[in-house]
Amino acid sequence: MVGAAEEAQLARLENQVDNGGGGAWEYLSLVRKLKVRRSDKVFKHGLSILNDHKQRSGLGGEEWTLYEQVAVAAMDCQCLDVAKDCIKALRKQFPESKRIGRLEAMFLEAKGLWADAEKAYSSLLEDNPLDQVIHKRRVAMAKDQGNFSVAIERLNKYLEIFMADQDAWRELAEIYVSLQLYKQAAFCYEELILSQPTVPLYHLAYADVLYTLGGLENYQLAKKYYASTIDLTGGKNTRALYGICLCSIAIGQLTKGRNKEDKDSFELQSLASTALEKEYKKRASDKLPLLAATLRNLKLQP
Amino acid sequence: MMNLGFTIGVLGVLILSHAAYSTIQYRGLLKIVEEEFSGPPMNVVLELLVGLVLCLWAALSVPGKFISIHPDSDDNRIVSLPDNLDFMIFNHRGKVLQPDTGMKLKC
Numbered sequence: 279m280v281g282a283a284e285e286a287q288l289a290r291l292e293n294q295v296d297n298g299g300g301g302a303w304e305y306l307s308l309v310r311k312l313k314v315r316r317s318d319k320v321f322k323h324g325l326s327i328l329n330d331h332k333q334r335s336g337l338g339g340e341e342w343t344l345y346e347q348v349a350v351a352a353m354d355c356q357c358l359d360v361a362k363d364c365i366k367a368l369r370k371q372f373p374e375s376k377r378i379g380r381l382e383a384m385f386l387e388a389k390g391l392w393a394d395a396e397k398a399y400s401s402l403l404e405d406n407p408l409d410q411v412i413h414k415r416r417v418a419m420a421k422d423q424g425n426f427s428v429a430i431e432r433l434n435k436y437l438e439i440f441m442a443d444q445d446a447w448r449e450l451a452e453i454y455v456s457l458q459l460y461k462q463a464a465f466c467y468e469e470l471i472l473s474q475p476t477v478p479l480y481h482l483a484y485a486d487v488l489y490t491l492g493g494l495e496n497y498q499l500a501k502k503y504y505a506s507t508i509d510l511t512g513g514k515n516t517r518a519l520y521g522i523c524l525c526s527i528a529i530g531q532l533t534k535g536r537n538k539e540d541k542d543s544f545e546l547q548s549l550a551s552t553a554l555e556k557e558y559k560k561r562a563s564d565k566l567p568l569l570a571a572t573l574r575n576l577k578l579q580p
Numbered sequence: 581m582m583n584l585g586f587t588i589g590v591l592g593v594l595i596l597s598h599a600a601y602s603t604i605q606y607r608g609l610l611k612i613v614e615e616e617f618s619g620p621p622m623n624v625v626l627e628l629l630v631g632l633v634l635c636l637w638a639a640l641s642v643p644g645k646f647i648s649i650h651p652d653s654d655d656n657r658i659v660s661l662p663d664n665l666d667f668m669i670f671n672h673r674g675k676v677l678q679p680d681t682g683m684k685l686k687c
Contacts, residue, residue, distance in 0.1 A: 279658045279661065279662065280658065280659060280660045280661070280662060281654070281655060281656060281657060281658055281659065282654045282655075282657045282658075282659050283654045283655050285659050285660065286654075312662060313662035313663060313665055314662065314663055315663040315665060315668065317674070318674075321683075322683070325683050325685065328685060329685065329686050350665075350668075353670055354668065354670060354674060355674055355678060356670070356674055356675045356678055357678065357683070359684070360683065360684065360685050363684070363685040364685060367685070387670060388670040390671070410666075411666055414666040414667055415666070417667060418666070418667040418668065418669050419669075421667070421669060422669040422670070422671045445662075445664050445666060445667070448661065448664065449664050449667045452664075476651055477658055477661075478651075478657075478658060479658060479660070479661055510651050510652060511651075511652050511657055512650070512651075512652025512653075512657065513652075514652065514657065
């Protein structure tokens with residue numbers, strides 16, 4: 279999870295490193311800790327640390343972590359010879375390691391040799407059938423080939439064993455959303471909200487899925503989840519504010535005239551639009567007329 | 581700030597110990613005049629209160645700042661989920677947007 283303070287720190291460090299202000303190792307550590315995907319930057323700065331003998335030996339045992347990080351980043355950037363050299367260096371240091379076996383299989387994947395990668399993963403799985411990362415890699419590989427039904431099947435099988443793996447639930451939800459299977463995606467998000475009720479982004483994603491599904495009940499539920507997102511973020515999530523407005527209007531359209539809680543709903547909507555206006559005024563005052571026009575259009579529609 | 585808080589804490593502990601010492605002395609005095617002990621004298625109670633307040637202040641200020649427990653504070657508010665790196669796929673447009681290819685790992 280990336281908090282607001284950590285995000286600001288990451289942006290500051292990234293800016294500092296890009297402008298040659300040093301602190302590359304701190305930046306790379308933070309990228310690893312927050313699990314963000316900044317492959318091009320990790321590749322560039324990580325490689326320059328690895329090539330600098332003095333800096334590299336200063337890291338001590340962390341050096342090998344950096345090799346691994348740079349190898350993955352290089353694969354992500356399709357700089358395969360660098361990835362190969364990194365894996366070779368790691369292999370020399372740890373000849374027996376399974377973790378490097380995994381990296382080698384990933385390298386085959388990056389090359390596009392699906393069959394070989396599959397073979398490598400299966401042989402690794404034989405040694406340790408409960409290796410979570412390898413199971414996940416096999417799902418990713420199926421997804422990579424555009425084989426979504428296989429990916430879903432594997433992911434479901436994986437989730438039967440590792441039910442507490444939230445990243446996997448999220449991945450499954452995202453795959454379902456990309457295939458427009460919203461009911462299934464909603465189930466996954468429900469699971470995520472149950473396991474981590476304080477993460478506003480799960481509430482937001484669930485509300486989005488419900489809103490997309492449509493129908494009066496779903497709109498009402500979506501509105502509640504948008505409201506809980508606002509509650510958890512202290513009103514700093516713009517998408518949730520827009521969501522409240524859209525849901526209120528959708529509900530108004532469906533229950534034209536015969537709505538008991540019309541007044542409550544209107545109040546919430548106007549509160550949300552005031553909050554939106556305030557936020558735009560503070561952070562993007564040139565876009566304010568655009569927002570005003572949008573809100574006016576939304577209100578005119580029913 | 582830290583030093584000031586620490587000094588005040590030491591002062592508070594000293595005052596408390598002095599209060600304890602005075603109470604013991606007072607009890608000894610009562611034994612001599614053969615009266616019942618019903619409670620410490622007024623000035624010791626006052627001393628105790630002052631010591632309590634000083635110790636409390638020091639204990640709250642010396643160890644450090646309080647961390648927010650509000651879910652919407654900047655420290656706790658989650659603004660983005662981590663990219664699902666375990667499910668990372670390499671078959672993307674990065675292929676055509678390769679960074680500086682001249683970079684090599686020197687061994």
